[in-house]
Amino acid sequence: MTDTPQTPENKGPAGDAPGADIRDRILDAALVHVAFDGWSADAIAAAASDAGVEPAAARAAFPRGGVDLARAFHLRGDAQLRADLEATDLGTMRFRDRVAYGVRHRLELIEGDKEIVRRAAALFALPQNAADGTALVWNTADVIWSALGDTSQDVNWYTKRATLSGVYSATLLYWLGDDSDGHARSWAFLDRRIENVMQFEKFKAKLRENPIARRFEKSPFNPLELIRAPRQSAAQNLPGSPRR
Known part of the structure; x- marks a missing residue:
């Protein structure tokens, strides 16, 4: 049996651990x-008072207070x-x-909680x-890419999630002020950001076709060759390890 990676989704206050039921009741x-x-x-x-939970148990469930509570809500x-993404047939859609859809659906899940999301x-x-x-x-970006079947094992694992993190963050802030x-307007904004991402991916593809870039990519001195996707046993929020 392999170790379960301690990602933000299963580590700490929102994870499946003793007291998870108390955390869920308090969050609700x-x-x-x-x-x-x-x-x-x-x-x-x-x-805690509403849920019939002892104050000490509530403090133990969320030791950092509001930060842990907000974190549990996001996770x-x-x-x-x-x-939802696993239950959706995404194969009929264009990749973009x-x-x-992943970003939009994530925001639609919190549509009725806009004020607390703003906070x-x-x-x-x-x-x-x-x-x-x-x-x-x-x-959030990792959940979307994983649902889309991303199999990258090199630096692209990171660039994809970093780029989508930027798209999600920008769209969230726009969405919070959109009436x-x-x-x-938020979905039009999202489409423009996705277009920027697709242009960046096209630029990377063209760069890889460049003879000089190809020689550098194959060079043993290319530092990007040292980067790979995280191992399943990595116990970090943003994991990664050099190739051996």
Whole structure:
């Protein structure tokens, strides 16, 4: 049996570990309070009271308070996204439409929670929480690429997720301020960002066709050859290891 990688999706407050049921109960009860109290210890305390959970158990379930609560909320959405994408026939779509569908559906999952998502975005924008926010967006991008059947094992594993993380983050911020009917402006914005990604992929393909670039790519001194996708046993949020 292989070790399960400790990614943001299964590590910490949102993972399948003892106390997960308590975390779920508190998260369910907290959402109504977050709209007023933010992602805070006050929201957790009120939710614990509503859910019949002892204060000490609530603090143990979310040791970093609101940050862990917001993180659990995001990862729950990613888990739902993964399940939905696996149940969707993406084969009939153009590739760019599959990517756009993944991002759009992720936002549609939180359409009724816009105010608390806005508060989460503000929370993770704080310097002390930026690493958590980055890891969560990366996890969303990884869920989408994995559902699309990405099999890259080299530096492309990272560039694909980094690029899509940028697309998702930009679209999320635009979506939060969009009051157009059916978020039509957000989906048009998303299409433009996806077009930018496709142009970048075309540029990479042309670059690989360049004779000089091909010689560099095959060179034993090419540092990119040292980069590979993470091993399944890697216990990091943004894992990777050099080739041996």
